[in-house]
Amino acid sequence: MAANLTPQYLEAEKRLKTAKAPQERLEILQEMLALMPKHKATEKLQAQVKGKISKLKEEMAHTPSVKHGVSYLIPKQGAGQVIVLGPPNSGKSMLIKALTGADPEVGDYPFTTRHPAPYMMRFENVRVQLVDLPPMTPEIMESWQVELIKIADAALVVVDLADAEAPTILEALIAKLKDKRVEFVRDDYFAPDDFPGPPPFRKRTFLIANKSDLDPGGENLGTLKLFFENQFAILPVSSTAGDGLEDLRKRIFAYLDVIRVYSKAPGKKPEHDAPFVLKRGSTVHDMARAVHMDFAEKLAYARLWRGVEYTGQMITRDFALEDEDVCELHL
Ligand SMILES: Nc1nc2c(ncn2[C@@H]2O[C@H](COP(=O)(O)OP(=O)(O)O)[C@@H](O)[C@H]2O)c(=O)[nH]1
Ligand SMILES: [Mg+2]
Incomplete structure (x- = not known):
């Protein structure tokens, strides 16, 4: 029986031969599977492609992509791994310091944190791993940062409540990450699939509105809510004053499921x-x-x-x- 593969399928198969990046290979394989006619004569081929997809996914879950020789893998520890990301100076390191009692470098200038670093947060009788990530902006985004986000069990996106520009920057950052198949969600809800191709990496995420002590009237918090309330739970905290941190600790644990x-x-x-x-x-x-x-x-x-x-x-x-x-x- 003839497999009757379409020209589109054959073209994808050809692209696979030259594709090197794991993410690209994954996307091509998923495309091939979708394009393959489903009948008796292609059963074996279907199984082969599916096998390649699961093998690749397995590999990707364990190795962040390597680019320009930079690769970081933070082995998971404790009850779960939570990635902490956001624009420069939003207080990511300070938040981690406040939650864990550890001592990441905190600075009033951008890019104090240059490498990802894990810290352990105690919650009751367990420990949760928080990963401090160097700052990300729509312009500055390393591929290994994106890979670390994909692998994490949940995410905290930290913004600075004193920064009136924060909502616009964050919007652009979210859009950029969506291009890279990362989608921040409130829960494991299944969004209507506006993604062409393979499904994105959906991360349970809290939007941490940090430096609440600098927004006493709550005006900037109000703006942030207008922008993002549909997408995230927005939690105002002050990493320096300690406000909102106990609640956050509980909610982080609950998020790990x-x-x-x-x-x-x-x-x-x-x-x-x-x-x-x-x-x-x-x-x-x-x-x-x-x-x-x-x-x-x-x-x-x-x-x-x-x-x-x-x-x-x-x-x-x-x-x-x-x-x-x-x-x-x-x-
Ligand atoms: N007032 C106030 N300042 C904060 C707070 N959290 C962080 N900061 C300050 O913001 C600056 C940047 O903090 P840092 O944690 O290094 O930011 P990162 O670049 O996001 O890691 C530092 O000067 C911190 O002292 C907060 O909750 N309230
Ligand atoms: Mg930092």
Whole structure:
């Protein structure tokens, strides 16, 4: 049976031969898949292209693109990785300092921060990784910065409330990133697809309106809301005075969409200091795998403690866990 590939498909296939950048290769492969006639004779070819796509995505998730010899990979640590970005001097480093107690370089001149750097923020009994990114403007945007944003679990976009230009700069920055297939969203909502081609990288994002101490009347905050309220939750904070930071910490954790589960040995107290951090929706089986690869295989049943609702009842391996559950695994 003939595959009957279209000229458009063959042309895309030709482009793939010379394409080097992973993102470009991904886009071409996805185009090929879309262009391929779907019938018996192309089944094998479809599977091949799909295989290449998933392999490439896997690779891209682990390596930020290399350009001019600059490449940064920040290994994920803790309950999740949150990228902190925005225009120069908006107070990104100061915000991180206030949230983590760490000591990133803070300066009243632009471009104090030149390399990405990870810091750990404590939230209750877990730690969340915040990545300080050198400033971005619509004009100054390195491809590795874009890759780091794509990989992160969530984003904080920081703007300066004292800067009347902030909304316009931010609008241009968002547009530029959208061209690079990064879309900041309030939630995992599914936007009507106004993207031609492969789906974009959608990042859960808070718009941090920093330096609220310099906008006491809230005028600039009002303008920011007019511009962006539909797209983001806008959180006014003051990194120097500390206003709004406790709330922000909580909301960052909630955004990561993870749960904490405490393991417990029979007859012992649960280990509250060392929660297992799992994706929301994880089951007892997932928990067992997180504890030890072998446990997942050998798991017979588990017992659950959850408020007054569960007080040690038996649950099966496909039971869905919730934040702060206590779980006793039996092999
Ligand atoms: N008044 C005020 N100044 C701030 C605040 N956050 C940062 N700054 C100042 O803004 C300048 C830039 O801060 P920095 O964190 O280095 O900005 P970055 O370039 O975005 O990392 C510094 O002089 C900070 O002291 C804030 O909440 N209120
Ligand atoms: Mg900085």
